[in-house]
Amino acid sequence: MAATPRKALADVRQIAARRTAPIVLELDLTVDPLEGVPSDPVTLALAHRRTTLRDLVEALRHAAEDPRVSVVVAHIAAVGTPLARIQEIRAAIGLFRAAGGTAIAYADTFGEFGGGTGPYYLACAFDEIWLAPSGDCGLTGLGMETPFLRGALDRLGVAVEIGQRYEYKNAVNTLVERDFTPAHLEAVSRIIESSSEQVVAGIAEGRRMPADRVRRLIDLGPLAGPVALDVGLIDRLGYRDEVYAAARERVRRSAAGDASAAPGAAGAGLAGVVDADLAPTADTDLAAGESDGGSAGEGAEPVLMYASAYRRLAERREKSPVRRVATLTARGPGAFFLRETAPTPQRLADAPAAGTGSGSDAAGSLDDSAAAGDTRGVPLAPSVTAPHRDPRRSVVALIHGTGQVILGQGSPGPFASPVLAAEAAAAAFRAAARDEDVVAAVFRVNSPGGSYVASDLVRREAERFRASGRPLVVSMGDVAASGGYFVSLAADLIVANPGTLTGSIGVFAGKQVVRELLDKVGVGFGAVAEGEHALMMSPRRPFTVGEREKLEEFLDRVYADFVDKVAAARRLTREQVHELARGRVWTGADAHANGLVDELGGLTDALRLAWIRAGLPEGDTPRVRLAPRPSVLERVRAPK
Incomplete structure (x- = not known):
């Protein structure tokens, strides 16, 4: 014992x-x-x-x-x-x-x-x-291979009828080309070149050797x-x-x-x-x-x-x-009883202007006239709650947008790929706007794009969040291109890593026609329709002349709207945006040099910038709250 x-x-x-x-x-x-x-x-x-x-x-x-x-x-x-x-x-x-x-x-x-x-x-x-x-x-070293399926589709009897805006919107080339087009090759070559520059520079710095020596060792x-x-x-x-x-x-x-x-x-x-x-x-x-x-x-x-x-x-x-008491004690006895009020306009004006890169001037400060113009006339929902801006309780809302941009709520499941569902993202912004503890938000975008309408709906909700008086910072992940860039346009600041793939300001749409393939396997279809364009998207037949004109009108309209919104958000002329657009994908480093993003950095940098732009102490570590914070029941139940 x-x-x-x-x-x-x-x-x-x-x-x-x-x-x-x-x-x-x-x-x-x-x-x-x-x-x-x-x-x-x-x-x-x-x-x-x-x-x-x-x-x-x-x-x-x-x-x-x-x-x-x-x-x-x-x-x-x-x-x-x-x-x-x-x-x-x-x-x-x-x-x-x-x-x-x-x-x-x-x-x-x-x-x-x-x-x-x-x-x-x-x-x-x-x-x-x-x-x-x-x-x-x-x-x-780095490399990229792109498959081209045109020959295989021809053998199968599948015709591809797609339109694009413009020559750099090369996602469709996999289906319609047999090899790189000049524009496609130019864009991919620059992505590899820019990415390689970043990798070589990082290795040279870490190993303390010249960049030329790193390149020679890569070749060996x-x-x-x-x-x-x-x-x-x-x-x-x-x-x-x-x-x-x-x-x-x-x-x-x-x-x-x-x-x-x-x-x-x-x-x-x-x-x-x-x-x-x-x-x-x-x-x-x-x-x-x-x-x-x-x-x-x-x-x-x-x-x-x-x-x-x-x-x-x-x-x-x-x-x-114990930690909270220690923190309050360090601030003095008054911290136990006093609550800080919202920063005055002068205090917000004196807050450090986030953004030191070439694109930072495009974002401006929270209280400049252009920023006010961005949100003027944007109606707020009655449920929007003004932030209290108490530094002891203030948080930055973190909203994730991961996957293809789609309409609706999405279909969550253990075998489903993550999606940036418009309804879910909009609900997250509304939840953040109702939370009085939220003084700013960071929208973490990791999306290759998707639906034009869904992208615009998400952008609108982000714009309405900003209209509540809170700053919004976008943090781009691995990729934030096409619709992923579209949803980022309402932000005060866009932060991207040098290796992020972004841009792709353009649009494509169309269909695959499988009539010959169906004939080969003995499948026939009967069709009854009333309306000249009722079967426009049928995979059984190609577009008529009138339907092709409708497709071209749609592509022109979407591209024009995309370019106009980029020009307004980035304070560039339409001609400047068109030169950077045409569907071209850029690395984050090149996008920053061209004014499409404001800062180079990751999620931590974006959270810090949002915290500072909210007028909170720069030396404090930002407190982060996921938005929304659904219960287990809300995760399980079917969407309304």
Whole structure:
């Protein structure tokens, strides 16, 4: 019986040690992080254990402010992560390193024999790059292949009748051409060139070598691990256990240095918050050798924690009553009783004008005459609630728009692709406008486009949100093109990553005619119609002359409206927009240079800009609230 109290005491000491122990933050980048929020409960449950992009970015932000986290270890693999998403992770790693942390990247292989340029570009944002001795450094450059189906469709007996505005609207070329058109080749070549410039510059900066040398090494790739080590592309060859042993040693040295500099300060980060997430993951490299004795925090082994678990723990700490009281105490005794009023017009005018790039002048400030003109005469729904602008309660609403733009509510389900449904997006903007805590909104757009009408409906609701007196910032994800750019036009600011694909200001429409194919397989159709154009979109017959004229009228009308709205939103002439439009896709870097976006950056930058434009303290971390916040019942029930 005497052993029981001793064991209990040892367990208590072990728990106390873990609460104050150093943390090694682990990023699992062997799976592409999720973007957006699933709209149905089944997908949400399935995705619960999968890391999201916000998990990674927010965990790194918290870690940069936590003295217990001095080392980040990322396991990287070639999983097809888009360039813009890689750049958001790189930026978050850069902020962690700037705060004094050490970041270590480990890969089993950067593409087995090839295809490792993306993950290697990501790894170059870290302090050290480790590679398994048997792995390859598949740094081979960027490329893009486009299939052309015209020959196959001709053999099948499928005719394609499509119109487009204009020559760069090359999505239809897959169906109607046999090879690149000159305009298509020009646009794709520039996308690859711009993306390659970004990748080469990032690798050159991370590895501290000239860009020309990086290009020569790309042409020599793929390289075996020892060769990559010799030429300076990686820092160490080693297996996973060796990586974590090195990370543990770094943490020990860092903890020893902190202890000698400030005795008793260990555990100041997330200490005091008891949570199951503090338990280390199943990693014997870090768990081995933990001491059963000693006081809490003295000689404690580092705790390995995944990004999603660490983020949940850090956010619970921020919301804890103890933390809130400490924050209010730091502001003085009056903070317990006084509530700040809304900023005066002069205060809003003095707020920093977000946007330092070439397109920032196009966005202007919140109270300039042009911005007022954008929202003048926009009727507000009776349910709109003015924000209170109390800094203690103010939040930035985060609205996700992911997938193809469609009309209606969409059809959520575990096997359905995410969609930017017009009704759902409009409801999110209305919910944000009704929330008095919301002082600004960020619309995260990750969409290749879709329905013209649906895009215009979403743009209108975004415009009405701005009319409530709140700033709106668009954050573009991997792609925000065509309809994805259309829905962004109501924003005060548009923020895009350099590798974002955007623009594609144009339109196409038409149909496929399968009459010959049906004849080949013996399928016949009978048709009865009243009205000259009743069967206009029938796949059984081609357009008549009159129907083709209607199609051309539609394309001209949509393109003209798109160009006019871009010209008004970006403060460009119609001729200037037409030169940038014609269906051409741009990288975020080129779009910024041409005035189609205002800032280069990720979601974190967009949230910060929205917070500042709302007149809130620039030094505060923006508080974020998803909009809307549906209950489980609302997720399950059928749309009205």
